[in-house]
Amino acid sequence: MFHGCSSVSVTIATAYDTLGEDGLLHSLNEPECVGVFTNAELLPMLLRVLPKATTIKVVIYDGEPQQSILDDIRAVRDTIKVLNIDEFRKIGQALPTDGLQAHLPKKDDIATIMYTSGSTGNPKGVIISHSNLVASVGSVHTLLGHHLTKDDTFLAYLPLAHVLEFIVELIMFFVGLPIGYGRVKTLTDASVRNCKGDISAYRPSIMVGVPAVWETIRKGILAKVHAGGTMKKTLFNGAVSAKKNNIPILAQLGDAILAGVRAATGGRLRIALSGGASLSQETQQFLSTALVTVLQG
Amino acid sequence: MTKVSTNKPGFYGVGSVEFSPSAGPGEGPVRRIAITKDDLVTQPLEGIETVYDIVSYAARTYGNRNAIGWRDVVKVVEEEKEVKKIIDGKETVEKKKWKFFELSDYKYMNYIDVQTAVSEISRAFISFGLSKGDVFSVYAQTRYGV
Numbered sequence A: 001m002f003h004g005c006s007s008v009s010v011t012i013a014t015a016y017d018t019l020g021e022d023g024l025l026h027s028l029n030e031p032e033c034v035g036v037f038t039n040a041e042l043l044p045m046l047l048r049v050l051p052k053a054t055t056i057k058v059v060i061y062d063g064e065p066q067q068s069i070l071d072d073i074r075a076v077r078d079t080i081k082v083l084n085i086d087e088f089r090k091i092g093q094a095l096p097t098d099g100l101q102a103h104l105p106k107k108d109d110i111a112t113i114m115y116t117s118g119s120t121g122n123p124k125g126v127i128i129s130h131s132n133l134v135a136s137v138g139s140v141h142t143l144l145g146h147h148l149t150k151d152d153t154f155l156a157y158l159p160l161a162h163v164l165e166f167i168v169e170l171i172m173f174f175v176g177l178p179i180g181y182g183r184v185k186t187l188t189d190a191s192v193r194n195c196k197g198d199i200s201a202y203r204p205s206i207m208v209g210v211p212a213v214w215e216t217i218r219k220g221i222l223a224k225v226h227a228g229g230t231m232k233k234t235l236f237n238g239a240v241s242a243k244k245n246n247i248p249i250l251a252q253l254g255d256a257i258l259a260g261v262r263a264a265t266g267g268r269l270r271i272a273l274s275g276g277a278s279l280s281q282e283t284q285q286f287l288s289t290a291l292v293t294v295l296q297g
Numbered sequence B: 001m002t003k004v005s006t007n008k009p010g011f012y013g014v015g016s017v018e019f020s021p022s023a024g025p026g027e028g029p030v031r032r033i034a035i036t037k038d039d040l041v042t043q044p045l046e047g048i049e050t051v052y053d054i055v056s057y058a059a060r061t062y063g064n065r066n067a068i069g070w071r072d073v074v075k076v077v078e079e080e081k082e083v084k085k086i087i088d089g090k091e092t093v094e095k096k097k098w099k100f101f102e103l104s105d106y107k108y109m110n111y112i113d114v115q116t117a118v119s120e121i122s123r124a125f126i127s128f129g130l131s132k133g134d135v136f137s138v139y140a141q142t143r144y145g146v
Helices: A002-007 A021-029 A040-049 A067-076 A085-093 A130-147 A163-175 A198-202 A211-227 A230-244 A250-263 A281-290 B051-062 B111-127
Strands: A011-015 A035-039 A058-062 A081-084 A110-115 A125-129 A154-156 A179-181 A206-209 A271-274 A293-296 B016-020 B030-033 B066-070 B073-087 B090-103 B107-110 B135-139
Touching: A011 A021, A021 A040, A021 A110, A021 B135, A035 A040, A040 A058, A040 A067, A058 A085, A067 A081, A081 A085, A085 B111, A110 A130, A110 A163, A125 A130, A130 A163, A130 B051, A154 A163, A154 A198, A163 A179, A163 A206, A163 B051, A206 A211, A211 A230, A211 A271, A211 A281, A230 A281, A281 A293, B051 B111, B066 B111, B107 B111
Parallel strands: A011 A110, A011 B135, A035 A058, A035 B135, A058 A081, A154 A179, A154 A206, A179 B066, A206 A271, A271 A293
Antiparallel strands: A110 A125, B016 B030, B066 B107, B073 B090
8 A cells, every 4th residue: 555655656644543533633634635544443433533634535445344334434525435445456457557657756755754653642744755765774774684584584563654663664575575464462372262373373583573562572471481380480590591691501401491482482583673762671681582682773 | 593693794894983073062973883984875776766666676576475474354252251340449340351363374465466456556546636745644553455
């Protein structure tokens, strides 16, 4: 969706799915959005602000909403067109490709206006040009590109409205690594039924998280270790300290013990990136020894 | 587990170097990482200037390798749990419903599929009269459709 807009020079405004009514309205009205893409689950929220978001003419959604909500949205204004993403694609499919070239963006065009999560009043829009985005991809690739191999896989679950996640996904595209989409609610085995959680189903080797996520994982590991009794606890602590001080032989033994912990994240996790806010040194050190190398972005 | 070991030892060289001297009292000099001291990186490759260029580059270079994976919701499983709550000093037991998803295995789209989808969406946008200067909002969860 994003790339579709980009290739015809249309600017994308991003809004977090967690925004409240006022925040959403603000992010639609301030840049005078002509249309909006959303998920079926979010349509009721959109319906509430739509009468006041007078510039919107097109609503595109994915998923399967109830017919009544679609009718309600159409009833707001005569000029509003509501389409499923598949219908929208079919319209495009039937059209010739010759017009596309003329609409391609230039490097100084605005690619996106990213609205913040709005934790301090109305969300603020950050204007980002194509050259801004491309330069970020270039610089990260220069600094860290050689760490990536073609067998790496990336699990995406953070909001794309967050610039960190967005840049990382662009980089994955550039270097040709698959992006697997997950949901915050279904990451672990415990949060799904009759199937595996996103992490163990996808077995990513690269993950990006904000500090809160890593803190949760750290607590999860410690809780499991503590529940295992004194013997297990001593073994675990010994393994961690052996690894941390890189004592020969013992460090390898430690690896063997910690393999169990690593299996919980699919067993392939190799690089973790933390960003958005600073991660406490203690947590970074703990996870780097027990689980995976954590880089701060 | 594969270890993260750099295949370019000494890649960062001396670390950071002074780029320009301090501009005045109370300010330190500007420093830059040594490997890009003379030239800031503004693009990953010659010819890539926009996000669109990245999509076409990926389709050209990686073709039918997996680009994007996702899982469909097979069904929503509801479970009831009893939650103890203390209301006005009295302990009451409330029944709460929790929703859990049952998901399919990962399904994949390759780089050419992505480019096709992008092209279709672009043409549809043009047919709706959208062009440069217009703003389109994306208010959605992180998903492959976005």
